[in-house]
Amino acid sequence: MSGVVQGITGQKESSRHWSGWLISKPFDWISTPLYLGACFSVGSARGFLDIGNLGYQWQQFLLVVVATLMLIVIDRYESWRWDEEIPLRVATGYFLLRVCLVLFISWVNANEVTLFIYLIIPFSALLYFGSRVGIGVGLVTWLAFVIRVSFFPPANFDISRPTGFIEIFTLCLIFLTTTAHSLIKEKASRTRAERLLEELERSQRQVAELAATRERNRLARDIHDSLGHYLTVISILLGKAKAFKEKNPQEADQALSDARRLSNEALQDVRESVKSLRTSQELFSLERNLPLLVARLQTEQLRIKLEINGSEEGCSKQILMVLYRVAQEGLTNIQRHARCTEVKLRLRFESDRVALQLEDNGQGFDTQNFQNSSSPAGGYGLQGLRERLEMIGGQFCLDSQPGQGTRLLAIVAREPTTSAGQTEPSLAYS
Numbered sequence: 001m002s003g004v005v006q007g008i009t010g011q012k013e014s015s016r017h018w019s020g021w022l023i024s025k026p027f028d029w030i031s032t033p034l035y036l037g038a039c040f041s042v043g044s045a046r047g048f049l050d051i052g053n054l055g056y057q058w059q060q061f062l063l064v065v066v067a068t069l070m071l072i073v074i075d076r077y078e079s080w081r082w083d084e085e086i087p088l089r090v091a092t093g094y095f096l097l098r099v100c101l102v103l104f105i106s107w108v109n110a111n112e113v114t115l116f117i118y119l120i121i122p123f124s125a126l127l128y129f130g131s132r133v134g135i136g137v138g139l140v141t142w143l144a145f146v147i148r149v150s151f152f153p154p155a156n157f158d159i160s161r162p163t164g165f166i167e168i169f170t171l172c173l174i175f176l177t178t179t180a181h182s183l184i185k186e187k188a189s190r191t192r193a194e195r196l197l198e199e200l201e202r203s204q205r206q207v208a209e210l211a212a213t214r215e216r217n218r219l220a221r222d223i224h225d226s227l228g229h230y231l232t233v234i235s236i237l238l239g240k241a242k243a244f245k246e247k248n249p250q251e252a253d254q255a256l257s258d259a260r261r262l263s264n265e266a267l268q269d270v271r272e273s274v275k276s277l278r279t280s281q282e283l284f285s286l287e288r289n290l291p292l293l294v295a296r297l298q299t300e301q302l303r304i305k306l307e308i309n310g311s312e313e314g315c316s317k318q319i320l321m322v323l324y325r326v327a328q329e330g331l332t333n334i335q336r337h338a339r340c341t342e343v344k345l346r347l348r349f350e351s352d353r354v355a356l357q358l359e360d361n362g363q364g365f366d367t368q369n370f371q372n373s374s375s376p377a378g379g380y381g382l383q384g385l386r387e388r389l390e391m392i393g394g395q396f397c398l399d400s401q402p403g404q405g406t407r408l409l410a411i412v413a414r415e416p417t418t419s420a421g422q423t424e425p426s427l428a429y430s
Contacts, residue, residue: 030176031075031124034117038105039068041113064109067101071120074098091128098124110154116169118145119176126180138177145169217387230266232332233297234259262296286320287312290327290347297331303342304331310349319412322388323347323356326410329385330358338362338406351414358408364400385410 078086078094086094099121106114122141126134149162149169241255287308298304312320327345334343340362348355382398389396389410400406 030179031120032072034120035068035071038109038114038117039064041109041111060108064105067105067108071098071101086128095124095128106148112154112165115145115149115154116172118169119172122173123176123180126177127183131181131184134180135177138173142170142173220384227266227270228332230262230269232336234262234266236335237262265296284317284320284324285312286315286324286347289324290345293324293328293331294345297335301341302335304345305343306345306347308347308349312349312354315349315354315414318392319354319414322385322392322394323354323410323412325388326356326385326408327358329382330408333382334358334360334362334406337365340405353411353413355409355411357410359405361405364402364404364406366402367398367400 074094074097082090102117102120106117118141122134122138125137128134129137146166149165153162237255237259241252241259244252244255290308291306294304294306327347331343331345334340338360340360342361344357344359346355346357346359348357386396388394389412392412394410394412397409398406399408
């Protein structure tokens with residue numbers, strides 16, 4: 001699309017090449033022949049070759065040539081300097097200058113040919129000021145032409161009945177008025193198309209920036225939910241190894257072994273994330289990956305009971321990944337803050353939606369501080385999960401009280417939707 005806009009710009013620039021001065025815009029196809037016809041008509045004046053009037057005729061000829069060249073130069077300079085975006089004040093000046101030169105030529109070289117140069121006045125008024133002003137100027141010009149031909153005809157005007165001459169001028173005036181009106185409409189359509197193309201290009205840039213922002217946010221959430229999860233568990237295992245180093249070397253060695261295993265899994269997870277950036281067609285199974293997640297996190301001090309009902313067949317990868325991140329972040333928070341001994345993780349696939357519920361018997365917390373990043377449930381993790389669920393129209397609920405554990409519930413439709421009109425789910429769902 002940007003190539004189309006550049007092509008239009010290139011067309012504007014190419015019109016300013018030196019060859020464009022011959023016929024720089026549609027107006028020149030009308031004005032230039034009239035200018036040149038009025039200039040060459042000097043030779044048709046009676047007595048031009050008369051020796052007694054030769055000096056006067058040559059002065060007349062030079063004045064007409066100079067005035068004609070001024071009109072041609074005005075047209076070309078106007079096109080080169082302003083193209084089609086002429087300010088109103090400048091357009092008014094150009095119009096008045098043309099009127100003066102046209103009247104000058106028609107009086108200095110008065111004949112039946114130069115009178116038709118009057119057509120330039122309404123034609124340029126239409127192009128400069130629009131249809132209403134142009135038609136008004138056209139009527140005034142027609143009236144001035146009729147008065148000039150009827151009451152102040154040129155000395156060499158050899159038509160006994162000027163009515164036919166006036167009819168020809170009237171037809172030419174109607175034709176040029178119609179032509180100018182078509183040019184105005186064509187210019188307006190072209191300007192509107194260029195504006196729409198610019199707006200479309202600007203919208204495409206905004207969409208690209210928005211997509212890049214959303215992708216950065218997605219990557220940030222993935223890094224936090226996946227790599228952050230592994231690092232948290234590894235940190236806990238290393239702390240355990242340090243604590244049991246003297247008291248129970250065997251337990252410390254097991255913790256180090258588990259930490260090494262998890263570091264390898266974290267590295268593999270990073271590689272898979274990078275690979276998923278190149279292709280989004282890989283199949284992801286929540287039924288397969290959720291038990292693996294539970295097995296990694298379960299210890300003698302923390303028992304995790306997993307229950308899966310129904311089948312994930314028909315669910316999109318996006319939904320399955322979001323629910324996996326919910327379980328991953330929830331279990332990570334439990335390890336870090338809950339101080340619990342038992343966790344229940346339930347996953348239920350129904351005909352129209354999927355529900356994931358996580359419940360622990362830990363110390364709990366005050367949900368009023370949920371938005372506070374210093375609280376156990378706050379921070380970027382659960383906030384990121386809420387954002388993920390909202391993006392696919394999911395519902396998120398968190399319930400906890402000090403000393404009574406924590407319950408988390410996420411419900412998502414089988415097909416991703418928007419979050420408009422959704423209500424908070426009830427924890428009585430289970």
